[in-house]
Amino acid sequence: MNEKVEQYQETCQVKTIHEDIVTKVSQELPTIDEIQSVSSFFKLFSDQSRLGIIWTLSKSEMCVCDICATLKMKQSAVSHQLSKLKLSRVVNSRREGKVVYYSLNDTHVKTILTMGFEHMVEEAR
Amino acid sequence: MNEKVEQYQETCQVKTIHEDIVTKVSQELPTIDEIQSVSSFFKLFSDQSRLGIIWTLSKSEMCVCDICATLKMKQSAVSHQLSKLKLSRVVNSRREGKVVYYSLNDTHVKTILTMGFEHMVEEAR
DNA sequence: AGTTAATATTAATACATGATCATATGTCGA
DNA sequence: TCGACATATGATCATGTATTAATATTAACT
Numbered sequence: 001m002n003e004k005v006e007q008y009q010e011t012c013q014v015k016t017i018h019e020d021i022v023t024k025v026s027q028e029l030p031t032i033d034e035i036q037s038v039s040s041f042f043k044l045f046s047d048q049s050r051l052g053i054i055w056t057l058s059k060s061e062m063c064v065c066d067i068c069a070t071l072k073m074k075q076s077a078v079s080h081q082l083s084k085l086k087l088s089r090v091v092n093s094r095r096e097g098k099v100v101y102y103s104l105n106d107t108h109v110k111t112i113l114t115m116g117f118e119h120m121v122e123e124a125r
Numbered sequence: 126m127n128e129k130v131e132q133y134q135e136t137c138q139v140k141t142i143h144e145d146i147v148t149k150v151s152q153e154l155p156t157i158d159e160i161q162s163v164s165s166f167f168k169l170f171s172d173q174s175r176l177g178i179i180w181t182l183s184k185s186e187m188c189v190c191d192i193c194a195t196l197k198m199k200q201s202a203v204s205h206q207l208s209k210l211k212l213s214r215v216v217n218s219r220r221e222g223k224v225v226y227y228s229l230n231d232t233h234v235k236t237i238l239t240m241g242f243e244h245m246v247e248e249a250r
Numbered sequence: 251a252g253t254t255a256a257t258a259t260t261a262a263t264a265c266a267t268g269a270t271c272a273t274a275t276g277t278c279g280a
Numbered sequence: 281t282c283g284a285c286a287t288a289t290g291a292t293c294a295t296g297t298a299t300t301a302a303t304a305t306t307a308a309c310t
Contacts, residue, residue: 015190016190016191017191017224018187018188021185021187021191022194022195024185025181025184025185025191025195029177029180029195029196030180030242032173034245035173035177035180036173037245037249038170038176038241038244038245039173039175041248042168042170042171042176042241043167043172045164046164046167046170046171047164047298048157048164049299051163051164051167052154052160055155059149059150059153060149060150062146062150063142063256063257064257064258065140065142065256065257066142066143066146066147066150069151070147070151070154073299074300075258076257076259076300077298077299077300078257079257079259080258080298081298082258083258095306097256097307097308098254098255098256098257098308099256100258108240108243108244108247111240112237112241112244115236116163116167116237117163118233119163119166119233120159123162123166123214124162140256172267172268174268188287189287189288190286198269199269199270200287200288201269201270201271201272201287202268202269203287204287204288205269205289206268207288208288220287222277222278222286223276223277223278223284223285224277224285224286224287225286225287225288
């Protein structure tokens with residue numbers, strides 16, 4: 001039993017089936033930080049409320065109150081989610097007196113959003 | 126005070142700022158089911174382990190044990206996540222004797238995965 | 251300065267969910 | 281049919297997180 005197999009067994013408890021594939025794919029594997037970063041990005045789209053907010057902002061720049069009204073959400077809940085989205089730089093904000101306007105930060109987000117909805121339509125068929 | 130403003134206050138407790146925008150965006154708003162469906166789809170990409178699995182499968186069809194070895198995950202954890210991915214029809218499986226091979230179900234998933242990593246690269250600049 | 255409006259923040263709560271252990275299921279070979 | 285291997289499943293536990301109510305902050309107006 002060679003070292004590689006032993007190492008597999010640490011996590012897998014099973015004899016490796018395809019060492020060549022594992023080796024090849026492992027070499028291309030993103031770092032933990034990269035996977036973490038990407039999964040965190042997708043997490044922003046994974047909640048109903050946040051996705052609704054992202055969707056509305058993809059249609060128009062809006063203030064907090066408008067988002068509340070559109071999505072029938074409480075102001076506090078909207079603010080909380082907006083702050084997460086802003087922290088991840090998915091949205092921008094600008095203040096005009098008492099009112100704060102939010103908008104999508106980049107077109108990338110809009111594209112991914114669109115793909116999500118396209119996928120849904122296709123799945124529904 | 127008209128009816129609309131009162132209705133806003135139910136959820137928003139604030140006087141509406143832009144009735145026209147709210148009305149327009151509301152008309153285009155996806156249904157709750159649609160938003161639910163799309164957010165659930167993105168949720169599959171929102172966890173480190175699942176994203177790792179999706180990534181490896183985007184490189185090659187693999188059996189459960191190979192995935193464990195590549196990602197240094199326990200077999201049980203991998204199986205649990207694979208079953209979620211399969212339930213959402215993101216992956217397919219085929220059995221060959223004792224070994225079960227998993228693969229990505231559609232190219233849509235691969236495209237979205239790629240966009241996520243592209244976004245990360247751009248953000249890192 | 252005091253009041254009101256719009257938004258942000260804090261703390262508490264309830265709920266979802268990923269990992270793990272133990273065990274079950276399925277498949278093959280002796 | 282028995283044992284070994286590969287995978288799946290159930291139950292439990294710990295962690296994360298969305299929501300809410302209450303309160304703070306910020307800004308405009310009188």
